[in-house]
Amino acid sequence: MSTVRARAATAIPGLRVRRAAERRAAIIDAALDLFTSRGFAATRMEDVAAAAGVAKGTVYLNFTDKEALFEGIVRTVIGPTVREIQAIDFAAIPCVREAIERVGLPAVKDMATSRRGDIARLLISEGPRFPRLAEFYYREVVAPGVAQMRLLLERAVETGEIADGRVAEFPQLLAAPILMAIIWQALFQRLAPLDIDGLLRAQLDVLLGRPSWSSRGSHAP
Amino acid sequence: MSTVRARAATAIPGLRVRRAAERRAAIIDAALDLFTSRGFAATRMEDVAAAAGVAKGTVYLNFTDKEALFEGIVRTVIGPTVREIQAIDFAAIPCVREAIERVGLPAVKDMATSRRGDIARLLISEGPRFPRLAEFYYREVVAPGVAQMRLLLERAVETGEIADGRVAEFPQLLAAPILMAIIWQALFQRLAPLDIDGLLRAQLDVLLGRPSWSSRGSHAP
Amino acid sequence: MSTVRARAATAIPGLRVRRAAERRAAIIDAALDLFTSRGFAATRMEDVAAAAGVAKGTVYLNFTDKEALFEGIVRTVIGPTVREIQAIDFAAIPCVREAIERVGLPAVKDMATSRRGDIARLLISEGPRFPRLAEFYYREVVAPGVAQMRLLLERAVETGEIADGRVAEFPQLLAAPILMAIIWQALFQRLAPLDIDGLLRAQLDVLLGRPSWSSRGSHAP
Amino acid sequence: MSTVRARAATAIPGLRVRRAAERRAAIIDAALDLFTSRGFAATRMEDVAAAAGVAKGTVYLNFTDKEALFEGIVRTVIGPTVREIQAIDFAAIPCVREAIERVGLPAVKDMATSRRGDIARLLISEGPRFPRLAEFYYREVVAPGVAQMRLLLERAVETGEIADGRVAEFPQLLAAPILMAIIWQALFQRLAPLDIDGLLRAQLDVLLGRPSWSSRGSHAP
DNA sequence: TATGAATGAGCGTTCATTCAT
């Protein structure tokens, strides 16, 4: 999954620049892996370097600090996420439930399984010791995410999918099962694997009611 | 002289025994505080000793290791929890919603605010590096907790509070908002405090329907 | 010259305390040796520890820092010097020249040869980078020393040994050859050893006139 | 293309040669500044390069080593000094005191204030670690300087300005106040500025007697 | 020739753990 490097100079961006970018990417890649699996404190800079295929000093050419490396990871990985979240337009959705199942669920499963989930877990673990990062994450990911989820719930109230308008005051309810899934996977996967898909659908069921068109069981009259 | 003291100690759980137990308790107390606020790696054994009012060496008389100390904390704090959880008998509950609001919510809020929440957060952070502990926690807390929640949901199906029986297959839905609350508090309290009570009630609303007897909103005819 | 240690506990000051003091002394001793011969930056803390016969960490039990160790050395070695300097009473000296030859010269030669000279040279080298230390040295050694030398010269004016009173305005003239000796020894001893004694006496000759009682050359009529 | 440029370079000491010489000069200049103010060890090659306006690698095109750079500085700065010192002809001086005041004092003050003083201080600091350099400095500066001063003092004996011929055996007495001035300035200027001019004149006063022509104090009959 | 990204040996400092008292 990691290591890029090599690859001959192709053309425009200049060989040096290209290589530098690749190195930086490799370092972030390696560091994310290690921070995620061992935690921030238990990860040695030397291991990051080795995993990225560079020398110890090279890491410091890209990041002033171990902390800066941590920040760099979060910012880099989170960057695209923010834009994706904010790009979604819920205005004209006819059926919220359908929209979520079609668009949201895959994204969420990606979240729970991929890098982005790792970042979330990392932040849960180390956030209290990196308030600046927690704030950054809140501003860039959590706040916009919550805002969008609120819009979604409000739309669901409009379409009649949600009866009780007060639920829209707690968009966190939409995120809670995702969080649960991320953490459960990290801690108990070996012991008792969780049916993430089922969990998320079940929460949608209780929030929005069961859809007639759902791919899962239909009650014929 | 040492003979005298030794004999005295064996007579009843005399002074020395009590002192030893108190010491151990003080160490666990101090360590939990520090592990929670600084994390496992960033907590120095010397600080634990100082905070507990004992000498560095004394910690090692009680726990062979820093890891053993960590385990000791978790086991000690969790111990009572398990028994409490398993002591509850949901068999004859007439109204699940009421039972939860009366008994569960206070317990949960205690969880999100107290030691027990700290332990949970600590385990979320350090669990991946202490698989044995994660397993212990699963066996002693999570598994029984999930089992009890499943019973509760099944009872709710019986009483008709839950229409869709499949929800009972995901007791995690009952715990998800609690987890969300614990983590949100730890990371974003300063930035955007969360109405924990509201969040938990809202989830109960969507799971069990809004109660007529609830102290909040009443439907006048 | 270094290493003390061992020696069984004798009595009162408590074995632990005694040992600790000896260790500290050994560290200062070793560090002075090394700083003097290699300079501050080129001396490794590990070498200091090894030369003092202790482990690396032990140095840090006594001095928070490499800088603190440097300061500790200077203060410790300088301490007695100050008191000695200020204890001298020039008030009733009948012949300044004689007083200097009897008391001053031996002290000065000790200075140029011993630890105290090393400290001076060390401060000349590293002083600009340790302004606080330079100030400390000025306040504790240089200023009182200059003051005493001024008194001495003024007394010489009174006794008629010095004709031109304005010389007393520059007590540094008394110290200049000492400084020269210290530095010459450090740099050029191998290449061209300097007759320190002769140098100092010659300066006294020009400052105070040649004494009739001097052990060297007598003026036959 | 490279051929053309190379040929142009060999024609006359053309652009590239000049540029190279300038670069070298700039590097030495920068390095002297930095070595003087921070010391040898604390000066980074990168800083030298930056201060000289060249890239890090360029420094290594001119000096194989950090040590070689140090040597280069000393040799370059000292070079002219030696020739100047040895060019002076004391043979026909009518009045040594006057000669010193007219020629020597300005030179000395320049010494205590300028580059050359910096070099001296640098050598006092780092000399013990660079024996080869100390030897070079001794051979090129100190030995000829001492020789010239000895000549000067012997001339003063001839002119009758010095009564006691034995003083001429210690030419260092002439240099001692200069040394004192250089070091005092470096360490204690902030705390207690020294009247360098006065100090040097005072030493001349005691060595050679007060001059009648001196601009200071005149003995009216 | 000039550049500056890359290297990796080296050092200051920390801290879990031991053990003489």
Next chain:
DNA sequence: TATGAATGAACGCTCATTCAT
């Protein structure tokens, strides 16, 4: 049993030096 001085492995970071461009 309790202490805390002593230990030394480990790690973050620096910087002299190299070399592909």
